[in-house]
Amino acid sequence: MLRMRLATLSLCIIALMLLLHTAANMFYWYVSISWYDMMMHTVGGMFLAVFTAALFARHILILSRFETFVILLLAVVIVGLGWEFFEYAVQYLIKGSARLADVPDSVSDIVCDMIGGLVGTYFVLTLKKRYNTSNE
Numbered sequence: 191m192l193r194m195r196l197a198t199l200s201l202c203i204i205a206l207m208l209l210l211h212t213a214a215n216m217f218y219w220y221v222s223i224s225w226y227d228m229m230m231h232t233v234g235g236m237f238l239a240v241f242t243a244a245l246f247a248r249h250i251l252i253l254s255r256f257e258t259f260v261i262l263l264l265a266v267v268i269v270g271l272g273w274e275f276f277e278y279a280v281q282y283l284i285k286g287s288a289r290l291a292d293v294p295d296s297v298s299d300i301v302c303d304m305i306g307g308l309v310g311t312y313f314v315l316t317l318k319k320r321y322n323t324s325n326e
Contacts (some may be wrong), residue, residue, distance in 0.1 A: 207234065227295075231303050232305050233306055235270070237306075239313075240314060258314065259311055260316070263311060268271065274300065295315045
């Protein structure tokens with residue numbers, strides 16, 4: 191069943207993210223490795239695309255490839271923008287906090303979210319194609 195495969199894949203991705211995030215906090219990788227935040231946003235974009243497809247698996251099966259592509263990437267963009275607004279809000283409300291957000295960082299984060307979303311969407315479309323051809 192497509193929903194189960196997508197749910198399993200999203201669970202594996204979120205477990206990987208949790209492991210990477212925990213290690214990054216323990217070893218200060220977010221501040222010592224310049225690209226680490228970008229990698230995490232990319233993996234997060236992958237997760238969002240796969241998780242969204244798992245949530246709407248019944249609908250994904252009847253949508254065209256293009257419609258699936260647009261819906262999954264739109265979900266990634268909406269959540270990515272929401273996260274960036276959250277960072278700005280925290281920075282504004284907690285004046286003493288470290289700088290969480292600036293425009294170049296936010297643009298980079300959203301681009302990485304989108305790249306991850308593209309990879310996740312590719313996995314979803316590949317699974318969808320396999321599922322549709324094996325059940326005809």
